[in-house]
Amino acid sequence: MGVLTGEVGSGKSTLIRQLVDSLDTMRFSVSYLCQADMKPRDFYESMLRHLGEEVPFGVTKAKRRFQERLAQVARDKELVVIIDEAQDVTPAMLLELRYILNSSMDARSLLSLILVGQPELRITLRKNRYDAIAQRVSLQYHLNGFNEEETSSYIRHQMEIAQRTTPLFATGAIRQIYASTRGIPRMINHICTLALFDAERTQTDIVEESQIGRILADMARQRGVQGIG
Numbered sequence: 001m002g003v004l005t006g007e008v009g010s011g012k013s014t015l016i017r018q019l020v021d022s023l024d025t026m027r028f029s030v031s032y033l034c035q036a037d038m039k040p041r042d043f044y045e046s047m048l049r050h051l052g053e054e055v056p057f058g059v060t061k062a063k064r065r066f067q068e069r070l071a072q073v074a075r076d077k078e079l080v081v082i083i084d085e086a087q088d089v090t091p092a093m094l095l096e097l098r099y100i101l102n103s104s105m106d107a108r109s110l111l112s113l114i115l116v117g118q119p120e121l122r123i124t125l126r127k128n129r130y131d132a133i134a135q136r137v138s139l140q141y142h143l144n145g146f147n148e149e150e151t152s153s154y155i156r157h158q159m160e161i162a163q164r165t166t167p168l169f170a171t172g173a174i175r176q177i178y179a180s181t182r183g184i185p186r187m188i189n190h191i192c193t194l195a196l197f198d199a200e201r202t203q204t205d206i207v208e209e210s211q212i213g214r215i216l217a218d219m220a221r222q223r224g225v226q227g228i229g
Contacts, residue, residue: 001101001136002114005122006143009186012116015143016082029077034084040096047081063099070110079111087117087124094124098132145183148175154185155192167199172209180216191215 006012020030031050035042044062045055051069056062073079083089101113115121122142125134146154152174159165169177173195181187194215195207204211 001097001112001133002139002141003121003125003137004114004116004141004143005119007145007182007184008118009184010143010145011185012143013084014185016084016114016116020080020082023080027077028080029073030080030082032082032084036085036088038083038089038093040093043093043096043100074110080114081111082114082116084116085118086115087121091129094130094133098136101133101136145181146178146185146188147183148178151178151181151183151188154188158189158192164196166205167196167207168205169195169207170209173207173212176209176212176216180212191219194219 004012004015016032020032023030029050031047033043033046035046041059041062044059044066047066048055048062048069051066051073053065053069056065070079097113100111119142122140124130125137152169155169155174155177169192177188177191181191191212195211198211198215199205199207202211
């Protein structure tokens, strides 16, 4: 079982997509689940549909049918289950993971489970009631934001991908972008996009710190208006 955490916009979804794309479809069957307040019943229904099975009435029957079908599938492929936004699943669902992970065949796990979520997921898994689940975690990684140097490299890389040589981002502008975003890629992308639009509007070849300051001030004002509304 693996756990991947990170702030909103830190790149979790991108990393998961790269992982899924790297898996051999002849060896792995991947099921991606993302449902707020997921309950055990929701999990078994989704998994049975993924495995091409009808969903029986009642969670007990659904659980039994899932186990039977899983054993059949495992003869040919390993099932990889990804639960995204896992910090939002119900406590009952988290506790159900112990039962799901206890399945084994020939000392080999029938499925690989990856929980993906925001930082509070790690806090939740540290609670005593989830000890049995935390003990099954063999791989855990937290995506931190970029540092300032990495933020600068990331912006340059994104500009290269877009095949843009101008405008350039001044050192002060990059420093301010880093300070305001904590190195979170999605936030960097948003601010840089606004900066590029502003640079085109003003026909400037270099994005200066002052431009980033104006953009951040506008964003703060918009948040204030939305909050009032």
